Amino acid sequence: MSSKVAIVTGGNKGIGLATVRGLCQRFEGIVYLTSRDVARGEKAVSDLQKEGLNPKYHQLDISDNKSVEVFRDYIKETYGGIDVLVNNAAIHYPRDSTVPISVKAEQTLFVNYFSTLSTCEILFPILRDGARVVNVSSSAGRLNHILNQELRQKFEDPTLTIPELSNLMRDYVDAAKLGTHAADWGNSSYAVSKVGLNALTKVQQRLLNDRDIKVNAVHPGFVDTDMSLHKGTLSVEEGARGPLYLALDAPDSVRGQYLWYDTTIVSWYDGTPIEKSETTVVQ
Template sequence: MGSVPRVALVTGANKGIGLAIVQQLCRQFSGDVVLTAQDEAEGQAAVKQLQAEGLSPRFHWLDIDDLQSIRVLREFLRKEYGGLDVLVNNAGIALKHGDPTPLHIQAEVTMKTNFFGTRAVCTELLPLMKPQGRVVNVSSIMSFAALKTCSSELQQKFMNETITEEELVGLMNKFVEDTKKGVQQKEGWPDIKAVPYAVSKMGVTVLSRIHARNLNEQRRGDKILLNACCPG
């Protein structure tokens, strides 16, 4: 048995930022790069596109809304690589501006994927991270806009250095519930366009701080670096 190759994995990687990240990893990362996508055909097409450029990513199906799908991927990584070196949580959804879907449904759908899907991937895959591993959660510049326009009471909760994952989950669920009741502005949530997207990404940014803190406390010697990046 030779040594196991290093492995980097990107979620939601069949187009846009995710595809560009896979492309650059294939060029710069010494190891295997796994491109994942929710739609198998689109994922395979993206792999072919990169192969035409002389790059060789691997494909694995992943729907971050489907826990079973995340666990199948986890077992694949464990069996093939004994863990994971680089994880880029890029998968997410953004409804088109002016989408006629009622706000509370937009909130529910967007939160389910962007926050709870990303969190599920972290829950299942962070334990697989190898020493010196790197995790990047792709958030959004909108997360700062959301934070700045929340009530000061909500700002304090989100910026609290010791906020727990459970408390954050409670806040994300409360946002969805408040939109259902139509009281989101009264309850101090931001009044900006694309508010469900912005709040879901604020959740991702704060979740990243919590996970970085936990990794630092529980696996300090492993020097795993976890960041959120906020394009936009």
């Protein structure tokens, strides 16, 4: 039987690195730390090896389809498939960034939504039946960050398709370039990208139900990382709790959900707790 395989994108630091560490400690299979930058990725692997852990490394730039295809072919040929995929890689411009909103919108959505989507489209065909996919989201991904009610209804449409969702993401980028985005979409490109990721999670789950694949999104909390400018109040280990729970421990019935870092299932609309997933099986 082929070894089980777990993959973490953007795994060389922060929550991604802590997730790799936790998988190495508990996952019964092979764990791949991936990163865009080879030197940083190999350094992270070396550091984990000093802790007595043994992740493997492969270069993976989610914004480069060729890189993802090379990785897919390697994993397929070597192991036959993937059992856990943690989509962690993302970018975030600081609140005080002077980069124009047109650039923030295009770049943030390109990485956080479109590149995650293309990575999934390339890797999903080699997911094994029963696999788990974890989309690392944010509290910024709450639907109420979208101000226009008609837009919110489009995101919540139970028949929403990926092409339709991608068109919504393009509509935002276009509005940002025109400077007409604020009234409908708010002022945070990061929030829009994570709303898109949460919507994608639900669509992906619907498409993969017949293969018993679980796809969920998680807000890891306000974590002390480069992305939070180290203002976060949680450690990276605490930030990895939610991703690890979904990758290893959540009941199989937890599908297409939005979880908080303490593993509570919450409303996508406003983050209101729905179920405590540690003790309640979601039907």
